Amino acid sequence: EDAIEVTRRSPYGNMAVMFTDSGYAANKFKDTAGAGMIGINVGVPAPMAVFPFCGWKDSFFGTLHSNGEDSVRFYTEGRILVSRWF
Known part of the structure; x- marks a missing residue:
């Protein structure tokens, strides 16, 4: 809950990372951060350079995302999820 609140209060929204053993907490964070x-x-949720840079809120500048299909999606908020479980 605290991690989600921190990401929601921030004026920036480029990336958010959470380390957890809980699948429930990870799912909730993914859906609400x-x-x-x-x-x-x-540590960094961008496994390859071809993934679009999809910052939200004040982290995004301009009208288009930089790579892939997001380049032609003008008013969308793309999201990438990268996770690792041990």
């Missing part, structure tokens, strides 16, 4: 790139148990 206010960021365009979500990481679960990974």
Whole structure:
């Protein structure tokens, strides 16, 4: 709950990362964190450079996302989830 609240209060929304052993907490964080790139148990949730840079809120500048199909989606908020479980 605290991690979600921190991401929702921030004026920026490029990425949010959470380390947890709980599948429930990871799912809730993924669905409610206010960021365009979500990481679960990974430090940086962008595994390859071809993934779109999909910052939300004040983290995004311009009218188009930089790569892939998001380049032609003008008013959408894309999201990427990268997670690792041990």
